[in-house]
Amino acid sequence: GAVVSQHPSRVICKSGTSVKIECRSLDFQATTxxxxxxxxxxxxxxxxxxxxxxxxxxxxxxxxxxxLINHASLTLSTLTVTSAHxxxxxxxxxxARGPGDYGYTFGSGTRLTVx
Amino acid sequence: xAKTTQPPSMDCAEGRAANLPCNHSTIxxxxxxxxxxxxxxxxxxxxIHGLKNNETxxxxxxxxxxxxxxxxxxxxxATLRDTxxxxxxxxxxxxxxxxxxxxxxxxx
Numbered sequence: 001g002a003v004v005s006q007h008p009s010r011v012i013c014k015s016g017t018s019v020k021i022e023c024r025s026l027d028f029q030a031t032t033x034x035x036x037x038x039x040x041x042x043x044x045x046x047x048x049x050x051x052x053x054x055x056x057x058x059x060x061x062x063x064x065x066x067x068l069i070n071h072a073s074l075t076l077s078t079l080t081v082t083s084a085h086x087x088x089x090x091x092x093x094x095x096a097r098g099p100g101d102y103g104y105t106f107g108s109g110t111r112l113t114v115x
Numbered sequence: 116x117a118k119t120t121q122p123p124s125m126d127c128a129e130g131r132a133a134n135l136p137c138n139h140s141t142i143x144x145x146x147x148x149x150x151x152x153x154x155x156x157x158x159x160x161x162x163i164h165g166l167k168n169n170e171t172x173x174x175x176x177x178x179x180x181x182x183x184x185x186x187x188x189x190x191x192x193a194t195l196r197d198t199x200x201x202x203x204x205x206x207x208x209x210x211x212x213x214x215x216x217x218x219x220x221x222x223x
Contacts (some may be wrong), residue, residue: 006158032209043202044159044213093158095211104149104211106158 002028004096006107013084013114021079021110023094029074030096034104035067038091050077084114119203124218127197133190135217137203140184147206148179150188152199153216159202162188193221 003026013019023033032051036044048064050056050071058064066088068080077096081088093109120138127133139148147166151159163170163177165186170177176189190197202216 004158034210036213043215044153046210046212049210091156095159097209103161103164105161106151108158109156111156 002096002098002103002105004030004094004105004107006094006110008110009108010111011113013112015085015114016083018080018082019084019112021081021092021094021112023077023079023096023107025075025096025098025105028096028098030077030098031074032097033071033077034095034097035069035077035079036093036095038093038109044093047079081112084112086114088112089114119205119214121201121203121214121217123215124220126220126222127190127193129195129221129223130192133188133193133197133219133221135188135190135201135203135219136185137188138185139203139205142183142205143207144183145207148177148183148186149204149206149211150175150177151202151204151211151213152197152219153202154199159213162201164206193219195221195223197221 005024007022035047038044047062048056048058050069052074056069071077094107095104097104149164150162153159165177179186198221200216204211
């Protein structure tokens with residue numbers, strides 16, 4: 001079945017620094033990738049949608065300059081949290097969709113803690 | 116996107132069928148219904164999806180009412196490992212927008 005690899009699984013960074021999270025589709029080409037964040041005891045909130053080779057589309061209220069998304073190839077998308085602050089601490093999850101009527105495959109998530 | 120409504124929590128005895136309801140009364144004709152589940156601190160796991168017809172796979176069955184305003188996910192023989200948050204999602208276009216989900220607790 002389709003597999004999406006997300007790295008790192010956990011990261012701790014200092015306030016003011018930037019953190020990059022990678023999302024790779026291992027056995028299929030992902031025409032579209034999605035990024036979510038999830039706070040404790042809450043549901044997943046869609047942050048942005050990215051298509052290979054084009055700019056990401058951000059959901060309302062998500063700062064595009066803070067959460068930089070790059071989808072340079074059909075198997076890799078990255079999310080960079082710039083100038084991270086403690087309130088950015090959250091569980092970040094990516095999802096990838098291949099061509100056709102594929103399901104949406106999710107990565108295992110990245111626990112970001114900003115100290 | 117159609118909004119889905121699910122009960123916040125349900126309990127099920129181990130070995131019994133778990134029936135998880137979902138209301139999507141505003142769903143449009145081309146919106147698929149997807150079910151995912153999430154075990155604590157993991158990414159969501161795909162269970163099943165459908166448009167109009169009932170669907171079955173190795174994990175579960177999906178029963179969609181004829182008017183498509185509601186559906187039921189059936190786990191035929193629930194085990195303790197099925198304890199998770201179950202999300203019913205109506206997809207329109209390219210996005211999956213998650214609602215609050217149902218916490219299913221399977222008890223021995």
